[in-house]
Structures are given as C-alpha cells and as structure tokens.
C-alpha cells in the first residue's frame with residue numbers, strides 16, 4: 001500500500017495543516033492525519049493522482065456507472081470529479097452521524113477536502129477482529145434513519161463497512177456515493193443519463209437504497225462472509241430452489257446489464273450455515289436482505305423492512321433478549 005507518492009506527500013501543507021501519516025485509503029483517494037502548529041488534528045482527503053487499478057486493494061471498491069434510459073454501463077471517472085460531487089453533496093449537511101466538510105479546494109495538486117479527524121476503527125476493522133456489537137449496528141441504523149429524513153441529503157449511497165468510523169461518540173459515516181445527473185456536457189441526450197457512484201456489493205440494484213445496504217452489511221457481519229461477493233450470471237445456478245418472482249427480478253436486472261444481484265440466487269438460510277444461530281437473528285437477516293423461504297420452501301423475495309426505525313427496533317429487541325453480538 002505504501003508507495004513513493006504517498007511518502008512524498010507526508011509533510012506537505014494544505015492551508016495551515018501539514019500531512020503527518022496515511023490513515024486510510026479508498027478507490028479514489030488517500031486520507032491523512034494532519035496537524036497545524038497548535039497541534040490541532042484534522043483529516044485531509046486527497047484524490048488519487050494515479051489510477052490505483054494495478055494495486056491490490058484490501059477494501060471493497062466503489063464503482064462508477066452511467067445509466068442511459070434503463071441500461072447500466074461501467075464508466076471511468078476522475079478522482080477529483082468524484083471528490084467534487086461528494087463535497088457538493090455533504091458540505092451543507094450538519095449531523096453528528098456524518099463527517100463535516102470544513103474546507104476544500106479543487107485546484108490541481110492542491111485538491112483536497114479537510115474534515116475533523118475521527119478517532120476509532122472502521123466497521124471493516126471491527127468485522128475483521130470479531131463479532132460486531134448489536135449496539136453499533138443499532139447506532140448505525142438510527143444515524144441512517146436521521147440522514148434519510150434530511151431533505152438536503154436523503155440518501156448516503158455508499159454505506160459500507162469501509163465508509164464508517166466507530167468512534168466514542170457513535171458511528172460516523174464518511175464518503176457518500178451519488179445517483180444523479182451527469183454534470184458534464186450540454187448535449188440533448190445528457191438529460192437521460194444518470195451518473196452512479198456506489199459499491200455494487202451493497203447496492204446491487206444500483207439504486208440509492210441505503211436500507212438494503214444496511215441489511216447486506218448485517219448479513220455479512222453475522223455470516224462472516226458477504227451475501228453478494230461477485231458478479232454472476234443466472235445460468236451459473238440452474239438447479240436452485242428459487243421462486244418464480246425472485247428469478248424474474250434477477251432476470252430483469254440482467255436484462256438491464258446489471259449482474260450484481262444475481263448471486264442472491266444462491267442464498268442459504270443463515271441458521272443452516274451457522275448452526276445455533278438464534279431464530280430471531282435468522283429471521284432478521286433474511287428480512288433485512290428482502291428474502292424469505294416460502295411455503296414451498298423456495299428462496300423467495302420478501303418486502304423487507306419499511307424503514308430504519310423498524311430495523312433499529314428489531315435490534316433493540318435482540319439486545320433485550322440477551323443477544324449483544326452478531
């Protein structure tokens with residue numbers, strides 16, 4: 001992960017703040033801890049100047065798509081452009097559950113965004129080191145509930161374990177995604193194009209559906225393995241016991257060029273994989289990823305939870321029943 005480019009950035013100043021050390025990285029950027037002369041601590045996010053494509057990432061990458069009419073196609077995007085979109089989406093948002101944008105610039109090598117430094121571990125680090133506390137998930141559900149009700153924000157769009165830091169003051173989200181108009185060009189057909197910046201493992205419908213992303217994160221935390229690990233083709237799982245309507249949903253997505261949902265067809269009942277999983281957890285996980293086993297014991301679509309308050313309530317019940325870790 002460490003390379004010459006990152007080493008050379010240490011000590012560089014952005015405004016009054018000098019970069020001290022790399023604290024994290026993502027698909028499009030590096031994040032450093034930075035200090036000013038009074039030892040005030042900040043985080044400074046710098047868009048990658050080189051494509052990180054050749055690197056083997058330890059995190060789950062965010063991807064960019066263009067939706068034309070109903071069809072999706074993958075897209076290249078510049079890290080500065082992505083940061084610009086992010087800053088535009090979050091600079092007005094004031095909520096304890098999302099990191100504040102304090103300062104920014106999009107001027108060549110000076111391009112950066114300054115935020116409060118969040119002391120803690122990402123949820124990914126939590127998941128690697130052991131079972132995740134139900135209290136952390138409930139805190140995240142309540143945060144997402146608030147953010148989904150904020151008209152100026154509405155959705156996060158890239159909720160994943162890498163994009164949140166579990167601090168002493170609760171879970172704080174960083175690094176939102178985007179589902180919206182393409183900003184470049186004035187040609188007529190641009191009106192029908194949507195730019196999508198998200199992580200398909202958690203947003204397999206390529207829609208700004210934070211509720212499903214949260215369900216997929218809970219599933220992964222409890223099962224120690226993501227439900228949707230990779231793209232797949234429905235022909236890969238021909239003999240599965242799956243209801244017609246779930247099959248049709250998958251085929252419909254495939255028809256639009258989206259193969260990120262397909263591996264849902266191989267989902268198993270959580271308690272069959274993890275023996276001894278309490279039935280409340282089994283049901284919660286299935287419902288949170290909008291699945292059920294129907295009367296014919298086929299894997300089937302489920303309406304799922306209506307909102308984050310409902311999920312938070314279920315998580316509270318787990319804690320009351322003495323289940324404190326997933």
Ligand SMILES: Nc1ncnc2c1ncn2[C@@H]1O[C@H](COP(=O)(O)OP(=O)(O)O)[C@@H](O)[C@H]1O
Nearest residue numbers: 024025026027028029031043115117118162175
């Ligand atoms: N304000 C912050 N304080 C501390 N660490 C942070 C902060 N913002 C981001 N990070 C860390 O840096 C990583 C990359 O930041 P992120 O904003 O997700 O970049 P990218 O858009 O490239 O994914 C995060 O996964 C997190 O570990």
Ligand SMILES: [Mg+2]
Nearest residue numbers: 026162163175
């Ligand atoms: Mg990120």
